Amino acid sequence: MAQFTKANSIYEWLDQRLALTKLWKVLAAEYWIPKNINFLWAMGVVLMTMFTILVISGIFLLMYYKPDTNLAFDSVNYTIMQEVWFGWLWRHMHAVAASVVFLVIYIHMFTGIYYASYKRGREMIWLSGMLLFVTFSAEAFSGYMLPWGQMSYWAAQVITNLFGGIPFIGDELVIWIRGNFYVSDPTLTRFFMLHVFLLPLVIMMIIGLHFYTLRIPHVNNQDGEEIDFDAEAEKYKAGLKKEAKVIPFWPVFLSKDFFVLGVFMIFYFYLVFYHYNFAMDPINFDPANPMKTPPHIYPEWYFLWSYEVLRGFFFDVGPLSAMDIGLMAFGIANVIFFFMPWLDKSDVVAPAHKRGAFFWWFWALLIDMIILTIWGKLPPTGINAWIGFFASVTFLLLLLVILPMITKKEARRAGGAA
Amino acid sequence: MRELKILAVVVFFTLVTYWGVEPFAHSIMHPHHEPATFTYDDLKPLNKSGDPKRGAEAIMNNGCTGCHGIKAAGIPAPMDPVTASASYGVNPPDLSTAGALYDEKFLANVIKNPVHAMKLEHKFGDAKPFPMPNFYGSDQDLADIVAYLKSIAPKEVTPKDAFVNACGRCHDMKYDNWYVIGPKPKMDTELEKAQFNLKHAQYQANLKKYLGTNPPDLSMYIRSRGHEYIRDFVEDPQKLLHGTAMPRVGLTEESTMKVIEYMEKVGDRKKEKRNSLGPWVLLYFVIFSILAYLWKKKIWSEVL
Numbered sequence: 001m002a003q004f005t006k007a008n009s010i011y012e013w014l015d016q017r018l019a020l021t022k023l024w025k026v027l028a029a030e031y032w033i034p035k036n037i038n039f040l041w042a043m044g045v046v047l048m049t050m051f052t053i054l055v056i057s058g059i060f061l062l063m064y065y066k067p068d069t070n071l072a073f074d075s076v077n078y079t080i081m082q083e084v085w086f087g088w089l090w091r092h093m094h095a096v097a098a099s100v101v102f103l104v105i106y107i108h109m110f111t112g113i114y115y116a117s118y119k120r121g122r123e124m125i126w127l128s129g130m131l132l133f134v135t136f137s138a139e140a141f142s143g144y145m146l147p148w149g150q151m152s153y154w155a156a157q158v159i160t161n162l163f164g165g166i167p168f169i170g171d172e173l174v175i176w177i178r179g180n181f182y183v184s185d186p187t188l189t190r191f192f193m194l195h196v197f198l199l200p201l202v203i204m205m206i207i208g209l210h211f212y213t214l215r216i217p218h219v220n221n222q223d224g225e226e227i228d229f230d231a232e233a234e235k236y237k238a239g240l241k242k243e244a245k246v247i248p249f250w251p252v253f254l255s256k257d258f259f260v261l262g263v264f265m266i267f268y269f270y271l272v273f274y275h276y277n278f279a280m281d282p283i284n285f286d287p288a289n290p291m292k293t294p295p296h297i298y299p300e301w302y303f304l305w306s307y308e309v310l311r312g313f314f315f316d317v318g319p320l321s322a323m324d325i326g327l328m329a330f331g332i333a334n335v336i337f338f339f340m341p342w343l344d345k346s347d348v349v350a351p352a353h354k355r356g357a358f359f360w361w362f363w364a365l366l367i368d369m370i371i372l373t374i375w376g377k378l379p380p381t382g383i384n385a386w387i388g389f390f391a392s393v394t395f396l397l398l399l400l401v402i403l404p405m406i407t408k409k410e411a412r413r414a415g416g417a418a
Numbered sequence: 419m420r421e422l423k424i425l426a427v428v429v430f431f432t433l434v435t436y437w438g439v440e441p442f443a444h445s446i447m448h449p450h451h452e453p454a455t456f457t458y459d460d461l462k463p464l465n466k467s468g469d470p471k472r473g474a475e476a477i478m479n480n481g482c483t484g485c486h487g488i489k490a491a492g493i494p495a496p497m498d499p500v501t502a503s504a505s506y507g508v509n510p511p512d513l514s515t516a517g518a519l520y521d522e523k524f525l526a527n528v529i530k531n532p533v534h535a536m537k538l539e540h541k542f543g544d545a546k547p548f549p550m551p552n553f554y555g556s557d558q559d560l561a562d563i564v565a566y567l568k569s570i571a572p573k574e575v576t577p578k579d580a581f582v583n584a585c586g587r588c589h590d591m592k593y594d595n596w597y598v599i600g601p602k603p604k605m606d607t608e609l610e611k612a613q614f615n616l617k618h619a620q621y622q623a624n625l626k627k628y629l630g631t632n633p634p635d636l637s638m639y640i641r642s643r644g645h646e647y648i649r650d651f652v653e654d655p656q657k658l659l660h661g662t663a664m665p666r667v668g669l670t671e672e673s674t675m676k677v678i679e680y681m682e683k684v685g686d687r688k689k690e691k692r693n694s695l696g697p698w699v700l701l702y703f704v705i706f707s708i709l710a711y712l713w714k715k716k717i718w719s720e721v722l
Contacts, residue, residue, distance in 0.1 A: 262707030273696030374438030
């Protein structure tokens with residue numbers, strides 16, 4: 001047993017038992033981050049803050065929300081929005097954060113792709129991040145159902161229906177997911193459970209995993225430079241702060257993050273107070289009505305690109321129906337980014353602008369996904385259907401064919417140079 | 419400098435995406451329509467000037483009060499709402515405020531030929547006659563009746579009264595406790611509640627027979643439709659929702675704004691609070707950002 005002496009303060013008493021000083025060093029004061037970074041490296045802290053806002057506002061909403069198809073709509077739109085003290089604020093914060101968090105996730109993801117932070121030892125960071133993306137998507141989808149408005153209902157109807165496309169078990173699976181033959185009260189209560197318990201729990205665990213995966217390979221930097229973190233840390237601790245290539249998480253890294261966070265919060269609260277319709281679709285202020293299909297059904301903006309890949313294949317090819325091709329493409333689109341570290345055949349860790357063809361590939365991917373996003377919302381008729389088709393094909397080609405091709409060349413060149 | 423360049427790129431692509439999925443996509447999904455003018459150009463104007471005194475007589479002689487109450491003149495509604503709805507499909511409006519709420523050209527036309535003025539030819543005709551008959555009197559009589567209605571109308575109609583008279587006989591507004599049969603009273607016993615619900619259900623059933631569908635509760639319509647849509651829709655429902663059973667009601671622009679004001683008070687009750695709290699929260703984060711920036715500069719001056 002360890003030796004315990006009389007403690008002279010509460011901190012010392014706790015320190016003897018919990019090693020607080022050491023813990024703080026490991027987690028913050030001597031957790032080393034490269035110095036050569038820009039504000040895009042603050043997105044992790046922004047995401048953590050948004051998730052915290054979602055959890056806290058969610059807890060307040062949970063105290064008044066009623067997961068029952070007869071009560072849900074009024075509990076949100078009357079009780080919470082009108083009767084509860086500042087209920088409207090919590091709801092607006094929750095809804096806008098749920099939408100904006102995806103903007104930050106996409107920025108975070110594309111930062112990772114641009115700076116090649118997904119490979120050469122950083123695969124687990126990328127994979128745990130992608131797991132977070134998927135669980136956040138499920139969390140957003142289940143949450144969107146809860147106000148039980150028209151879009152809640154019809155999005156649930158359309159998306160749960162997709163599982164019917166899975167061979168052999170499809171039809172039974174749809175019923176199993178819905179808890180009924182159609183989207184109804186049991187569907188609402190189970191998605192409520194997922195939204196407020198199971199998924200947040202899983203997300204918190206994966207966030208822990210995501211932080212853990214950063215420990216060994218460390219955070220990447222703006223030039224993809226390989227840094228000897230131990231040696232640089234020694235320099236820093238020896239007082240050569242200007243020469244060292246690393247900075248401690250606290251206070252140096254976070255001091256910059258707080259500033260970025262502050263600016264982001266101005267943007268976020270501007271949306272919460274003055275510009276919220278993009279996150280709180282007006283159509284969802286009509287109560288769910290299974291007898292009345294809205295003229296346009298579309299998912300929230302962050303699902304549009306994969307939704308458009310689903311819709312993009314609108315004609316049958318030989319024995320394959322359009323629906324089946326779309327579903328397969330949709331399935332691929334939803335998992336393809338997991339394979340990023342292996343679709344990229346090159347070992348080179350450098351920002352895209354130093355990787356030749358990869359640079360053009362990056363912008364092509366970004367623009368293609370924006371096109372998919374925009375056309376995912378437009379009615380799929382006439383020329384729009386064809387734009388969606390070509391953008392979907394381009395998306396699959398970019399990831400499945402062009403990326404391996406150009407990175408193989410890059411690997412050969414890098415190998416030749418060495 | 420590099421950071422600002424990166425920020426510009428991020429902001430640019432964010433705005434393009436936003437523009438595409440919001441203003442652009444919505445402009446495609448909801449084709450542009452001409453905004454409401456409230457001139458009711460398709461209706462024949464009243465060329466005669468009316469005399470309120472003769473109008474009062476004309477109202478009596480033509481039997482208007484057989485169905486309509488005129489509280490301002492001491493004439494009560496002949497039936498309660500549920501009985502009236504059983505006879506006509508909908509409870510006929512009290513005419514006390516009609517002169518203030520509705521456009522005078524529309525009033526004259528709706529008396530003369532209600533189905534035409536309300537644009538309900540696709541719902542009513544010889545096979546299914548409209549409950550209010552056409553008026554076969556002279557144009558002078560029409561002008562007199564309109565003049566009378568204007569003479570008894572109050573100068574100011576409250577937003578809620580405008581809604582109740584123009585919309586509230588077909589639409590519930592449950593977040594303000596308004597139902598098609600009237601406001602829900604404070605009820606103590608289960609019996610009273612059941613009786614109220616029964617009356618409401620009877621009225622709704624009659625309304626459904628009359629219109630083919632039950633008009634929606636409008637509590638959240640200010641959020642689901644927005645000012646502009648409601649204004650243009652009320653002026654001419656057929657223009658935005660072709661084939662709807664909702665009649666053109668002929669509100670003046672001013673009364674339409676009152677209806678919208680009421681809908682906003684009910685459906686977006688916290689608007690003022692939201693707008694007054696917003697600047698303080700933003701100010702807080704502006705100060706937060708300035709302090710954070712100064713702190714960051716101080717800390718990073720040691721490492722750069």
